[in-house]
Amino acid sequence: MGRMLVEAIQNADDAVLAGALGVPDAPELGSDAAAFLGKAANVLIEADLAKGLAQADYLIDFTRPEGTLKHLEYCAAHGIKMIIGTTGFDEAGKAAIAEAAKKTAIVFAPNMSVGVNVTMKLLELAAKSFSHGYDIEIIEAHHRHKVDAPSGTALKMGEVIAEAQGRKLEDVAVYAREGITGERDPSSIGFAAIRGGDIVGDHTVLFAGIGERIEITHKSSSRVTYVHGSLRAARFLNDKSTGLYDMQDVLGLR
Numbered sequence: 001m002g003r004m005l006v007e008a009i010q011n012a013d014d015a016v017l018a019g020a021l022g023v024p025d026a027p028e029l030g031s032d033a034a035a036f037l038g039k040a041a042n043v044l045i046e047a048d049l050a051k052g053l054a055q056a057d058y059l060i061d062f063t064r065p066e067g068t069l070k071h072l073e074y075c076a077a078h079g080i081k082m083i084i085g086t087t088g089f090d091e092a093g094k095a096a097i098a099e100a101a102k103k104t105a106i107v108f109a110p111n112m113s114v115g116v117n118v119t120m121k122l123l124e125l126a127a128k129s130f131s132h133g134y135d136i137e138i139i140e141a142h143h144r145h146k147v148d149a150p151s152g153t154a155l156k157m158g159e160v161i162a163e164a165q166g167r168k169l170e171d172v173a174v175y176a177r178e179g180i181t182g183e184r185d186p187s188s189i190g191f192a193a194i195r196g197g198d199i200v201g202d203h204t205v206l207f208a209g210i211g212e213r214i215e216i217t218h219k220s221s222s223r224v225t226y227v228h229g230s231l232r233a234a235r236f237l238n239d240k241s242t243g244l245y246d247m248q249d250v251l252g253l254r
């Protein structure tokens with residue numbers, strides 16, 4: 001995601017690449033951030049946040065929760081706005097993001113694509129209509145490099161569905177099944193995660209009733225949708241100085 005963002009920012013006429021971060025042992029440290037494109041951005045990849053973010057108004061962060069939380073502390077202290085796409089946070093991590101949003105403006109969303117966020121609205125409607133007599137299962141598939149499961153998007157879908165039905169995901173989620181599981185608890189929301197090859201990101205929510213089943217599916221075929229969504233989120237934050245937002249806010253879907 002980092003490289004795709006650098007390329008998109010280089011091509012945008014309303015954005016300037018002001019800095020680029022790498023982990024301390026990254027081989028790219030000290031080299032130009034656009035070198036992989038055979039171009040010069042005149043921005044060096046830095047591990048030191050003070051150097052890497054010295055000229056930055058926004059940080060677009062697609063890393064790991066532990067990385068994002070370090071960046072969050074720095075950005076909150078220095079009024080740098082954040083677009084956080086990283087997934088896999090625990091409750092404490094999410095609380096830290098909410099707290100930091102009192103000091104700087106943040107868009108935090110597990111999926112930046114327009115399609116997924118519109119799908120969330122369809123799920124809200126479906127969940128209200130299929131609140132009784134339909135078993136709900138969320139199936140996601142991603143590339144072999146993905147480190148967290150279920151995906152942040154799948155978890156968000158579960159939250160949206162549970163909330164639309166007046167329930168809490170933590171009370172009804174079933175994340176794994178193996179052995180003699182007994183019959184399905186009708187109140188549960190099940191998750192299944194597939195990992196393989198170069199699958200960009202597929203999400204299906206199955207509402208399985210008696211005599212019929214409904215499937216709502218979103219398939220990403222390119223990560224470019226996440227990149228464009230992130231830049232859209234940055235533009236949305238332009239006139240905000242604090243507050244926690246998500247892509248529903250950015251896209252006007254609330």
Ligand SMILES: NC(=O)C1=CN([C@@H]2O[C@H](COP(=O)(O)OP(=O)(O)OC[C@H]3O[C@@H](n4cnc5c(N)ncnc54)[C@H](OP(=O)(O)O)[C@@H]3O)[C@@H](O)[C@H]2O)C=CC1
Nearest residue numbers: 001023026062063064066067085086087109110111112226
């Ligand atoms: N919201 C959305 O729309 C999307 C969200 N994502 C999420 O974004 C995250 C990143 O995904 P992706 O780009 O595929 O992952 P990659 O592994 O390709 O990139 C993650 C980058 O973060 C760096 N990194 C790892 N640990 C840390 C750390 N502790 N501090 C700072 N940087 C760190 C990695 O460095 P190194 O490689 O050297 O370890 C790497 O450069 C994931 O959580 C993913 O689920 C992904 C796509 C879309």
Ligand SMILES: O=C(O)C1=N[C@H](C(=O)O)C[C@H](O)C1
Nearest residue numbers: 087110111146151152153201
């Ligand atoms: O790691 C990925 O690739 C993706 N992660 C996000 C998630 O966990 O939902 C978004 C998208 O599915 C791609």
